[in-house]
Amino acid sequence: MMKCEAVRDNLGAWLDGEVGHPEADQIRGHLEGCPACLAEKKRLDQLQSSLQEVLRLEAATVPFELFWSGVERRIAEKLPWRLQLLDWLRPVFYPGRLAWAIPVVIVSILGLLSLDQILPEWPWVNKNNRTAVESIDAFGFNVAIFREYDTKTTVIWLFENQDDEEQSSAEPIQDDNPTF
Amino acid sequence: MQLSDWELVQKCQKGDVGAFQELVARHYSKVFMVVLGILNQREDALEIAQEAFFRAFRKINGFRGGAAFYTWIYRIAVNLSIDFQRRQKRNPTEFRETVDDVAENQTESESDPYRDLQRSELGKQILAAIDDLTPDHKAVIVLRAVEGLSYREISRILGCSEGTVMSRLHYARKKLQEKLTPFLS
Numbered sequence: 001m002m003k004c005e006a007v008r009d010n011l012g013a014w015l016d017g018e019v020g021h022p023e024a025d026q027i028r029g030h031l032e033g034c035p036a037c038l039a040e041k042k043r044l045d046q047l048q049s050s051l052q053e054v055l056r057l058e059a060a061t062v063p064f065e066l067f068w069s070g071v072e073r074r075i076a077e078k079l080p081w082r083l084q085l086l087d088w089l090r091p092v093f094y095p096g097r098l099a100w101a102i103p104v105v106i107v108s109i110l111g112l113l114s115l116d117q118i119l120p121e122w123p124w125v126n127k128n129n130r131t132a133v134e135s136i137d138a139f140g141f142n143v144a145i146f147r148e149y150d151t152k153t154t155v156i157w158l159f160e161n162q163d164d165e166e167q168s169s170a171e172p173i174q175d176d177n178p179t180f
Numbered sequence: 181m182q183l184s185d186w187e188l189v190q191k192c193q194k195g196d197v198g199a200f201q202e203l204v205a206r207h208y209s210k211v212f213m214v215v216l217g218i219l220n221q222r223e224d225a226l227e228i229a230q231e232a233f234f235r236a237f238r239k240i241n242g243f244r245g246g247a248a249f250y251t252w253i254y255r256i257a258v259n260l261s262i263d264f265q266r267r268q269k270r271n272p273t274e275f276r277e278t279v280d281d282v283a284e285n286q287t288e289s290e291s292d293p294y295r296d297l298q299r300s301e302l303g304k305q306i307l308a309a310i311d312d313l314t315p316d317h318k319a320v321i322v323l324r325a326v327e328g329l330s331y332r333e334i335s336r337i338l339g340c341s342e343g344t345v346m347s348r349l350h351y352a353r354k355k356l357q358e359k360l361t362p363f364l365s
Contacts, residue, residue, distance in 0.1 A: 050302050051321070
């Protein structure tokens with residue numbers, strides 16, 4: 001038999017249908033025999049329905065024409081060139097499309113730093129070798145070892161692929177399975 | 181036959197503003213409710229809700245149907261509302277008309293269900309009690325009340341875990357109950 005305190009802690013989640021079966025049955029059973037917890041449930045119900053009603057009635061006072069006119073005015077206004085440029089560039093910078101770019105930039109930088117090893121015969125490559133990239137690996141993590149010979153400094157750099165889609169504000173959630 | 185939200189979005193992406201108007205017609209009321217619940221200021225809520233749809237329009241080409249349109253627009257609206265409220269907290273001098281002020285300014289001869297409910301103590305007290313919550317707590321309780329969204333959907337809108345949604349809801353309800361006990365039967 002659940003105690004009142006435990007029931008009340010989970011009452012909101014239970015009303016929301018977010019409590020699993022065995023526990024939900026225990027709460028239901030408890031409510032049948034506990035007038036105090038039943039009163040608590042009724043108060044929560046009342047709270048939820050009153051809030052919904054207040055907001056619903058307030059929303060009913062806003063006609064669609066009024067609402068749409070505000071949206072339409074914004075659409076019709078000419079955006080500053082910076083925002084227009086941002087809108088134009090935005091598809092390029094979606095995290096999913098950007099994922100490939102980060103490793104390419106890193107490899108390019110490391111490649112430039114290692115030019116004297118890759119192309120030792122090129123005349124314009126610095127012969128006074130002070131830095132070198134020792135290895136790049138990709139077993140789950142990408143690993144770069146950056147060694148500076150003069151000071152005998154070694155930097156080991158572990159970095160993950162940027163596959164996870166960042167969900168910044170006002171961006172769509174990108175799932176594999178459309179829910180429409 | 182009525183088009184689905186996704187079909188309307190696809191039409192918008194081809195430049196059909198009429199399709200976007202249809203999307204707004206379908207969802208503006210609930211988006212406005214959510215924003216109003218967070219801001220408790222009618223004029224601000226109207227502005228923010230309209231701005232949310234405008235932002236959605238601007239970014240519609242990036243919407244690829246990974247989530248329902250309504251969760252996307254709620255996400256935009258909630259983020260704008262929370263940002264707005266935080267900015268307002270930093271600059272609180274600007275006067276705004278709250279829902280309570282609107283109700284009190286009505287003449288006695290006017291009578292409609294909303295005003296009647298507003299005049300009722302419970303309606304006023306609920307809005308006042310919610311106004312004392314943090315924006316994050318307001319968002320969860322309003323999203324749950326307005327749309328009956330699941331914790332999973334709310335967590336996706338707010339970008340937090342389901343456990344966080346549950347604990348925020350629990351805390352918010354507890355606070356509301358403490359303040360509203362005399363008004364709840």
